Amino acid sequence: MASLTIRKLDDSLKTYLRLRSAQNKRSVEEEVRVILRALIEPVDPSEPPATAPPPAALPEPGFPQPGAAREARVTLIIGGGIAAYKSLDLIRRLKERHIHVRCVLTKAATQFVTELAASALSGDRVFTDLFDARSEFDVGHIRLARDCDLIVVAPATADLMSKMAHGAADDLASAILLAASRPILLAPAMNPMMWSNPATRRNAATLQRDGVHMIGPNAGEMAERGEAGIGRMAEAIEIADAVVAMLKPPVPRPLAGRRVLITAGPTHEPIDPVRYIANRSSGKQGFAIAAAAQAVGADVRLIAGPVELADPKGVSVTHVESARQMLEAVEAELPADVAIFAAAVADWRVAHEGGQKLKKTGKAIPPLQLTENPDILATISKLGEKRPGLVIGFAAETEHLIDNAKAKFARKGCDWIVANDVSPATGVMGGDRNTVHLLTKGADGVHVASWPIMTKDEVATALVAEIAKKLNKELTKPMGPPA
Numbered sequence: 001m002a003s004l005t006i007r008k009l010d011d012s013l014k015t016y017l018r019l020r021s022a023q024n025k026r027s028v029e030e031e032v033r034v035i036l037r038a039l040i041e042p043v044d045p046s047e048p049p050a051t052a053p054p055p056a057a058l059p060e061p062g063f064p065q066p067g068a069a070r071e072a073r074v075t076l077i078i079g080g081g082i083a084a085y086k087s088l089d090l091i092r093r094l095k096e097r098h099i100h101v102r103c104v105l106t107k108a109a110t111q112f113v114t115e116l117a118a119s120a121l122s123g124d125r126v127f128t129d130l131f132d133a134r135s136e137f138d139v140g141h142i143r144l145a146r147d148c149d150l151i152v153v154a155p156a157t158a159d160l161m162s163k164m165a166h167g168a169a170d171d172l173a174s175a176i177l178l179a180a181s182r183p184i185l186l187a188p189a190m191n192p193m194m195w196s197n198p199a200t201r202r203n204a205a206t207l208q209r210d211g212v213h214m215i216g217p218n219a220g221e222m223a224e225r226g227e228a229g230i231g232r233m234a235e236a237i238e239i240a241d242a243v244v245a246m247l248k249p250p251v252p253r254p255l256a257g258r259r260v261l262i263t264a265g266p267t268h269e270p271i272d273p274v275r276y277i278a279n280r281s282s283g284k285q286g287f288a289i290a291a292a293a294q295a296v297g298a299d300v301r302l303i304a305g306p307v308e309l310a311d312p313k314g315v316s317v318t319h320v321e322s323a324r325q326m327l328e329a330v331e332a333e334l335p336a337d338v339a340i341f342a343a344a345v346a347d348w349r350v351a352h353e354g355g356q357k358l359k360k361t362g363k364a365i366p367p368l369q370l371t372e373n374p375d376i377l378a379t380i381s382k383l384g385e386k387r388p389g390l391v392i393g394f395a396a397e398t399e400h401l402i403d404n405a406k407a408k409f410a411r412k413g414c415d416w417i418v419a420n421d422v423s424p425a426t427g428v429m430g431g432d433r434n435t436v437h438l439l440t441k442g443a444d445g446v447h448v449a450s451w452p453i454m455t456k457d458e459v460a461t462a463l464v465a466e467i468a469k470k471l472n473k474e475l476t477k478p479m480g481p482p483a
């Protein structure tokens, strides 16, 4: 059996895997396993072939991307502090992230690290002198300030921070910082007494007001023996990660200003105060959609049945038990631009809920007479003025998936149906993956787009991308705030 060493893959693949695994909160090895598993998954011949790849299933890996027209460029100013040795490691960490590094050393920095080391690690010339005729002719301090995507100062000494706050420009580092038109990230490092000195506090506040970004300093032991407190430079990896985050283009927010209402999970229909009728829905798909919509700017209102999931960050969640409570909560959140009904709502409830726990009497078994629950999808699809612009239902079927989903589509009056096979063999109920078919209406009837097997997070991202496309094409005006 051949073995695969991820370290030996080419750089673009490694970067893609790293980003994809981080996005899915998995290790790189686990991510590779998921990709391979998806490739060998048996295909049900009764299902229609995958007609369309998932639209925008994954956002493009963030900046910097190997193979991109231009590498990201950082000008790294190394100040004269004892932490300067850590900046040599920072150069390496940035290079690992495919970032071109051009180093500038202050005069004091050359007392702590050598130009040769910075040059060997960065693979470029190192600049130290404002009045070096050759440097000024080749590159010049203005180009060093502008010919990059970001300026990083690590370590940022108390002295450099003071110069920046006061607009000094009497050496190469301070002249670059004053002439900068790019964002600046400082990693301060100094003795705790220097950091807490009111002068440094004032300078730090001025710089933050001026829009300069800062990472650290951290608390801990100082290089000087017996000294501890706040003043340690952030670790090289922390700074490198902050650099990558700052270099990423802002996440597109195509659903900004849109309200998206989502239901998720099962419902519990009480039989008596201690017993209920339930189903196996985990709520994972609905929660994933809520998180994906929130990530692209939507104001998400999630109505969740009883689930064992943490509320997604930044989402307003209402927890309910029964179908009737779910409908009530949905109505309370209207109006909305989009409503996605991913919950597995019980079709029936017990007609006469017991006020007390039903007791074994030794006589006849109590009959459970059922009555129909409100149909949330149909109710909202048929609303008048308050009907959301885009209503999406879910069809969870265990047989004749597409036919049953089409019949549901015709009955409910919604705009789209997401159909998925939840028969036990698929492991969809409670599992992390899903194979879905998106049913939409075209001039020539119902269109079925069958997406390949994906994680529930990927399905969520793809569905949200489709929603954004639809909204931005057809429903151009976001609804106003709720009355």
Ligand SMILES: Cc1cc2nc3c(=O)[nH]c(=O)nc-3n(C[C@H](O)[C@H](O)[C@H](O)COP(=O)(O)O)c2cc1C
Pocket: 078, 079, 080, 081, 082, 083, 106, 107, 108, 109, 156, 157, 158, 159, 160, 189, 190, 191, 194
């Ligand atoms: C051994 C030694 C360690 C120093 N460490 C720091 C330090 O960690 N942070 C700091 O702000 N200054 C430190 N200094 C003081 C700076 O080197 C000094 O303020 C210098 O002028 C800074 O120059 P620069 O800001 O142009 O790099 C240290 C000085 C010495 C001699």
